[in-house]
Amino acid sequence: MSGGVKPGNSRWKRTLQDAATAYLMVLPSALIIGAFGLLPLIAALGLSFQEWRLKPGPWVGIANYRQALTAEPEFWSAVWVTVYYVVGTVPLTVILAYGCAELLHTRLRGMGFYRALFFIPYVASPVAASAVWKWILNPTSGIASAVTRRFGVEPRWLYEETGILSLLASTGRLPLPEWAGGPSLALVCIMAVAVWHGVGFAVVVLLAGLASIPTDVLEAARLDGARGWRLIRSVKLPLLSPTLFFLWIVFTIRAFQTFSQVYVMSIDNKGGPSGTTRNLTLYIFQSFYDSAARLGPGYGSAVAMLLFAVILVLTLIQFRILGRKVHYA
């Protein structure tokens, strides 16, 4: 810092110093995210090409992928469970949440209370909440069975491995082929709990979206005679589309990744009955522990990479197709 330093030079020094400070400030966060987010992704890719039973083995190319796709029926059943779960929970959660948000988006006394009420499932411990649902759905002493018994039905809820469509068809004495049976009743119960869990979060997000619609736009639409369904369809939904799109993407990704709910609610914590509630995440978790048998971390990583690829592709497709319809004000 002698007097002979040219002003340009000192500015350079300043920029450099600032850059060093900035990188130093990003460093703690970058270390964590790099070490536990980015590097393991590369490591997982490497693992997926490796044989790993009891200990790390040789490189086996795409053998793990081939095993998953061609030799493991359990993999495909986990894929189906995941698909049922995504299709069964995402649209329903968003639609229900929109209905609730419309209800809550008025000046009513006690609105804060209702809002808090809807949000509680989202913050509640998933293990505790699942324990309660398991108790409610207990086939011998649960309150759900007490209610349905009055209508002459006694479902086995989380113990029922028969597909929901088969069950419905059999009450109407219609035989249904097994492949058309749909998700097991056990899985349907878990999906219902997932919807219950997710609606509150979506409601809060949608309320923020509804609040950001300018009132004069709504007033103008009303003056033009738009009411009820017309108002919702032609004015509110387009204006809400960025929020709805966000929710749709986030819930789809989360539905693919669900672990706690399925793990805790399946009656044996292993995706039972008969694996009809075992989704891909649970399958990955189990194959990881199954290192002594024929699966193991290498195989588990291959399945995880497949899951990642599906989520990535699906998200991109959704951005292409739905993203085009999103109206940004």
Add this chain to the structure above:
Amino acid sequence: MRSLLLRSFQHLLLAVCGFTTAFPFLWMISTSLKTSGEVGEFPPRLLPATPQWSNYPDAWQSAAFPRYFANSVVMATVVTLGVVITALLAGYAFGHMEFPGRKIVFMLYLATMMIPFEVVVIPNYLFITRLGWYNSLAALVAPWLSNVFSVFLVTQFFRGLPRDFYEAAQLDGCGHSRYLSRIAAPLARPALATAGLFAFLGSWNSLLWPLLVTNSDAMRPIEVGLQSFLVQEGPRPHLLMAASTMAMAPIIGLFFLAQKTFVEGVAAGVKG
């Protein structure tokens, strides 16, 4: 007249929806106060004849719950502190400072948000065990000390902060570090509170990771402890429900205390 009718209809609908949402929790509390005889009745009675408050101490003592709670408190607090500090520093750098490579690094950050945890869980587990951290506090907290969501949130906040604040401070001879600690950080309190709350919530409710990296009651947080209690205590639902109520109570309490921060945080996170 019509609006009164509409209003009561809205209230009715809301009450029905609200009751449906809250029912599992009410049922949990009701069950937690029943006797073991009442729990076995079918059809079940709605409320216990006399509330059995002793179920709570009974449940508390039938597993290492004090240990689990202490572990969860320590784990969630360390994670929250870590998230707040890393998000403040990184968010300030991304949102307020100019440096070469800022955009690229930030894009890289956002890209990691797409990586599902299930994909990285196996390498992370192997990494942690290789470090010799298996079954330790370090293993429980390390991967969660920073997350993209909170960095993003704080970055957005600093972007919205008027630059003249900094210029005025600079004229008074205030550098980045002093400006951050004296002015910017206090101003960023709402964003930091949101990041911290979600970090605490996520840590308290996490299951998969603690399940993988712990193997003893000495390290297990409440979620894992409750889960193993559920498996062991299947036939005693009243104790299960008492334990579940206790496990849930701190988070519900926190939620009611900080409800506004939660709700506004969700809304802000979406808009950002």
